[in-house]
Amino acid sequence: ELEELADVLGLEKGVIEQRRDNLHEFNPMLGHRGCRLGVTYPEIYRMQVQAIIEAALEVQASGGDVIPEIMIFQNNKFRSFLKGGTEMTKGLGLIQDTIFDTHFIQRARISRLVNAISTNPALLGLGIGENTGLLIKDETTAKVIGTGTVIVMDGSAIKINHIGYAKNGEPFGLTNMIYSVLTPGMVYDLKRRTVIDPGPIAPPKSIVKERKKRAQKPSS
Secondary structure, eight states: OHHHHHHHHTOOHHHHHHHHHHTOOSOTTSTTOGGGHHHHOTHHHHHHHHHHHHHHHHHHHTTOOOOOEEEEEEOOSOSSSBSOSOEEEEEOOSSTTEEEESSTTTTTOHHHHHHHHHHSTTSEEEEEOTTEEEEEETTTEEEEEESSOEEEEEOTTOOOBOTTTSOTTSBOOBOOOEEEEEOTTOEEETTTTEEEEOOOSSOOHHHHHHHHHHHHSOOO
8 A cells, every 4th residue: 555655646665654654653642633633734624625515516416405504623722711712614514503512521612612602693502422412303303312411502692792802812701691401312492492302201221221331340
């Protein structure tokens, strides 16, 4: 494979091997994992954006409807509730007027979603925890599945919002953000922005099983 890549790029095999070795890391949680590789090689971002746009155009050409929408593409540099550190761009818009954020609880991403909704109060923010998902039907209802929680942030009732006046890194005033915690089995209406099914009263078997596994694990 290295020989083929070197031939395509017009480089010596040793150069390719050197670049590969330079990217090697002992701890995969650091360095070039995930989106960070594009910081060193921005052409990866260009390639990904081109692929997304071309895919959207193909869907439209075949009669489908894909409208790019807002997406968080930069991590929040500020863990507390300060303005900035969250950059927005266009997404595919598969679900209209909605911002999804994953690994929400474990990676403490509440601040960046608050930033995003404060800047775009007409949108609905959904923070999805680990081992958790949403079954979305007809772009109207979302049912929580899995063993964790989904945090809903609704900015439609915001009254005081100072994010437009605060400087980056400064706190900003915000009132009447509607904050909901959804557990497995609950169904949320994305259009009316309300819970339409409270779900089972007792925890689902999947949660009970997960809790038993955690209880059986030896403490470190």
